[in-house]
Amino acid sequence: MKRLLLIAVAAGLLVGTLGAWLLWWGGGAPKDETIVVEEGATLTSLCPGLERKGLIPGNCTTYRAMARLFGSADGIQAGEFEVPAGTSGAALLDLLQHGQPVSRLVTIPEGTPSIIVQEKVAALPFLTGAAPLPAEGSVLPDSYGYKRGEARAAVIGRMQAAMTRTVDELWPKRTPTCPVSTKQEAVTLASIVEKETGKASERRAVAGVYCNRLKIGMKLDADPTVIYPVTKGKPLGRRILRSELNADTGYNTYRRAGLPLGPIANPGRESIAAVLDPEQHQYIYFVADGTGGHVFARTLAEHNANVAKWYAIRRQRGEM
Structure with a gap:
């Protein structure tokens, strides 16, 4: 009788374990859900919410017991997780422990x-708080990840920290070719280079022109510096007015040298690097060449000839 009883108990345990195993791997979420896991959360703290959403088989007590029996002992990750409909209890735990959290990016x-x-940043969904206005030139252009529920100020803070790290890294590598004496001056000149050319291959050449002008006390004559006080850097959408060219705003480099x-604007890493190590040449002028780049000149006579060619191209295009 004792032997039969032991066999019955063993059979019962086997059936129970098999049933639990099938329950662990079977079932599934009734619909797509999103779970946000805070830092330090555990399966115990998450479980009531998972149960309310119908994401786990059975109740919390049953699910935690199955997790101990069949699952990994690894911790739960913080982050936002998308749970597809039909996700089993086993797959849910694996997602929370080892899956890839939702990645949200702002570029x-x-x-x-x-x-x-x-x-x-103010328009980003799922963030909290107001977006502060960062100081011009303090943000490093790049793609940044953010999490649901994060403060907008924290996201902008990471952008500014990235700029600080980048300038601190590049500044010791500077050459004596360009007369910028502070990190802020380097970022200021880099912002002009950034706005003057979208062609990566000529950043150092454009930086060289402006560095040459600074050396001889010649005005930079950069159109974007005229536009900035008018629009705070947004596109002007029209031609610059004569009154704007004449306005002494402190930014207008047609009015003052230096x-x-x-x-x-917020310049990228490559424009900052270009200012700190510009191309060494004798050019002090440049004008658009009609292909998206620029043609450079050493003398005013050469420059005027290049400008005439550019105007001819614009007339052919019906732009003048």
């Missing part, structure tokens, strides 16, 4: 002014 293109950075009061 700041090179040359973006701070007012647009603020607007972009650098403007500060950056006119």
Whole structure:
């Protein structure tokens, strides 16, 4: 009788274990769900919410017991997780322990002014708080991840920290070719280079032109510095007015020699590097060449000839 009883108990345990195993791997979420896991959360703290959403087989007590029996002992990750309909209890635990959290990105293109950075971050969903206006030139253009529930100020803070790290890294590598004496001056000139050319291959050449002008006390004559006080860096959408060219705003480099009061946009890493190590040449002029790039000149006579060619191209296009 004792032997039969032991066999019956063993059979019962086997059946129970098999049933639990089938329950662990079977079932599934009734619909797609999103789970947000806070830092330090455990399966015990998450379980009531999972049960309310119908994401786990059985109740919390049953699920935790199955997790101990069949699952991994690894901790739960913080982050946002998308749970597809039909996800089993086993797959759910694996997702929370080893899966990839939802990645949300915001991209700041090179040359973006701070007012647009603020607007972009303010428009991001799932964040909290207001988006502060970062100081011009303090944000490094790049793609940044953010989490649901994060403060907008924290996201902008990471962008600014990235710029600080980048400038600190590049500054010791500078050459004596360009007369910028501070990190802020380097970022200011880099913001002009960024706005003047979208062609990566000529950044150092454009930086060289402006460095040459600074050396001889010649005005930079950069159109984007005229536009910045008018729009805070947003597109002007029209031709620059004569009154704007004549306005002494502190930024207008047609009015004064030297650098403007500060950056006119947020320059990228490569433009900062270009200013700190510009191409060495004798050019002090450049004008568009009709292909998206520029043609450079050493003398005013050469430059005027290049400008005439550019005007001819524009007339052929019906732009003048």
